[in-house]
Amino acid sequence: xxxxxxxxxxxxxxxxxxxxxxxxxxxxxxxxxxxxxxxxxxxxxxxxxxxxxxxxxxxxxxxxxxxxxxxxxxxxxxxxxxxxxxxxxxxxxxxxxxxxxxxxxxxxxxxxxxxxxxxxxxxxxxxxxxxxxxxxxxxxxxxxxxx
Numbered sequence: 669x670x671x672x673x674x675x676x677x678x679x680x681x682x683x684x685x686x687x688x689x690x691x692x693x694x695x696x697x698x699x700x701x702x703x704x705x706x707x708x709x710x711x712x713x714x715x716x717x718x719x720x721x722x723x724x725x726x727x728x729x730x731x732x733x734x735x736x737x738x739x740x741x742x743x744x745x746x747x748x749x750x751x752x753x754x755x756x757x758x759x760x761x762x763x764x765x766x767x768x769x770x771x772x773x774x775x776x777x778x779x780x781x782x783x784x785x786x787x788x789x790x791x792x793x794x795x796x797x798x799x800x801x802x803x804x805x806x807x808x809x810x811x812x813x814x815x
Contacts, residue, residue: 707776708800710766710807718748722809725802726751730786732793752814766810775803 716722726734726745733739735746743760744750751771754760761769773779774786775798787795798806809815 705777707767707772707778708803708807710811711801711804713805713808714812716805716809716812717815718751718809721805722751725798725805729795729798729802732795733787748815761810761814763810763814766807769810772803772807772810775806 713721730745734741734743735750739745739750741755741757743755744753751761752759760771760774766772770779770784771786774784777785777797779785782789787793787797789797
């Protein structure tokens with residue numbers, strides 16, 4: 669009986685060791701963990717305005733939730749005035765300072781609060797995250813005075 673318990677214990681230990689080795693190999697095969705997101709650089713395009721460059725981005729990615737009579741967070745992005753006014757929590761952008769504007773951090777997925785990531789991951793409308801080029805245009809617009 670003692671021998672049976674010893675064999676069982678050895679089998680369990682070997683199985684656990686083998687399982688851990690397989691898990692470690694799988695993690696190594698997957699490569700390093702994904703890099704933390706970084707803020708894309710501002711576009712080099714000059715003369716960026718809400719009407720000519722930014723409205724189309726916001727219309728495609730934001731206004732489904734941030735327009736109308738009951739916009740989420742009381743933030744209306746369907747007009748320049750709404751974007752400049754901000755949300756129930758205050759301004760979302762600082763003209764001349766895109767790197768410290770909440771909207772840029774939000775669309776770049778750099779906020780600590782993942783609920784502030786816009787558009788939200790796994791949203792009902794299946795809206796994809798903004799591309800680095802789109803974020804770069806938003807940054808240029810803000811850096812150029814958000815006009």
